Amino acid sequence: MLKAEFAPYELVFKEPARTSRQVMQTKSTYFIKVWEEDSPDIFGLGECALFKGLSCDDVPDYEDKLSETCRDINILRTDDLLHYPSIRFGVETALFDLKNGGVRCPFPSPWSEGKDNIVINGLVWMGSIDQMSRRIEEKLRAGFKCLKFKVGGEDFEQEYSLLDGVRRRFGVGELTIRLDANGAFMPEDALTKLDRLSALDIHSIEQPIHAGQIEEMARICAESPIPVALDEELIGVNDTEQKYKLLERINPRYIILKPALCGGFSGSMEWISIANLLGIEWWATSALESNVGLNAIAQWLSGMQHNMPQGLGTGALYLNNIASPVSQEGEGLIYKPSFNWELPELSWRS
Numbered sequence: 001m002l003k004a005e006f007a008p009y010e011l012v013f014k015e016p017a018r019t020s021r022q023v024m025q026t027k028s029t030y031f032i033k034v035w036e037e038d039s040p041d042i043f044g045l046g047e048c049a050l051f052k053g054l055s056c057d058d059v060p061d062y063e064d065k066l067s068e069t070c071r072d073i074n075i076l077r078t079d080d081l082l083h084y085p086s087i088r089f090g091v092e093t094a095l096f097d098l099k100n101g102g103v104r105c106p107f108p109s110p111w112s113e114g115k116d117n118i119v120i121n122g123l124v125w126m127g128s129i130d131q132m133s134r135r136i137e138e139k140l141r142a143g144f145k146c147l148k149f150k151v152g153g154e155d156f157e158q159e160y161s162l163l164d165g166v167r168r169r170f171g172v173g174e175l176t177i178r179l180d181a182n183g184a185f186m187p188e189d190a191l192t193k194l195d196r197l198s199a200l201d202i203h204s205i206e207q208p209i210h211a212g213q214i215e216e217m218a219r220i221c222a223e224s225p226i227p228v229a230l231d232e233e234l235i236g237v238n239d240t241e242q243k244y245k246l247l248e249r250i251n252p253r254y255i256i257l258k259p260a261l262c263g264g265f266s267g268s269m270e271w272i273s274i275a276n277l278l279g280i281e282w283w284a285t286s287a288l289e290s291n292v293g294l295n296a297i298a299q300w301l302s303g304m305q306h307n308m309p310q311g312l313g314t315g316a317l318y319l320n321n322i323a324s325p326v327s328q329e330g331e332g333l334i335y336k337p338s339f340n341w342e343l344p345e346l347s348w349r350s
Contacts, residue, residue, distance in 0.1 A: 007346035044098025047293035048090030049260035056236035088264035111302035117332035143330035152184020183210035198225035227253035285311025
């Protein structure tokens with residue numbers, strides 16, 4: 001007989017994390033653990049990585065749903081959590097972890113054995129031009145060859161000038177530049193800005209306009225000189241037929257998968273299957289999870305041998321992340337099996 005409990009946790013950013021949508025000082029999340037009733041010391045651990053203001057399951061009764069999930073853990077099917085992707089993500093992680101011995105190894109792979117690394121992009125958060133310049137230098141010194149810039153929060157000409165300076169220093173063969181607008185551009189001027197930015201040999205731009213403007217996004221994807229990647233556009237689209245229709249109509253070059261926002265691992269695999277049918281490429285990224293969720297995504301991804309740089313560099317953002325074997329070295333995310341997981345004191349609830 002399985003038992004389950006959950007606990008809230010507040011992650012604290014080392015410095016404010018700014019996108020075109022908001023400025024974050026902290027990030028709320030939840031952990032869930034599952035164990036056999038007669039072996040309480042061996043438990044699977046997952047992270048229900050709710051993203052307030054963005055997750056489709058950011059609802060007032062979220063903790064009630066967590067309680068219900070813990071109560072029904074023995075009869076629960078993952079489809080029962082179709083409209084609660086962050087909870088589905090946490091439950092799937094915990095159950096797979098328990099199945100593999102409760103040692104924080106939901107998806108065993110060479111990466112989880114410390115024999116592989118996952119190449120990631122360096123993330124340059126929005127800020128003043130001086131702040132962004134400093135962050136760029138830090139990432140370049142660390143050895144990143146692919147940088148993702150959050151854009152749309154400052155004056156466009158200033159952001160363009162900063163990116164132009166980076167490209168003048170480093171050619172396409174030396175540095176890949178990705179952009180993430182988080183929906184900051186307006187449909188009427190998005191293509192003008194994308195035309196300007198295309199002179200800088202940009203790899204891709206995530207979500208140039210707000211999600212939900214399907215016809216406008218389809219037009220931009222068809223006409224943009226920079227390949228477009230859908231990100232927020234995928235959130236809340238949980239039905240298989242809806243997923244297919246969305247990707248077929250918009251026809252982006254890429255989709256960006258955040259398992260905690262896109263239906264857990266089962267929902268993300270469905271997105272991948274549909275994208276493969278339509279000739280759309282993809283990569284995965286974290287949704288600002290702690291190391292618990294980041295570890296699960298990395299292990300899942302490692303097993304697929306997906307070689308494109310991934311967006312899994314958010315583990316170093318927090319002052320109070322969960323101590324773990326997950327580590328960032330240069331442009332790689334690695335796992336050090338000799339390091340221990342150390343959970344803080346948590347207030348578990350059922």
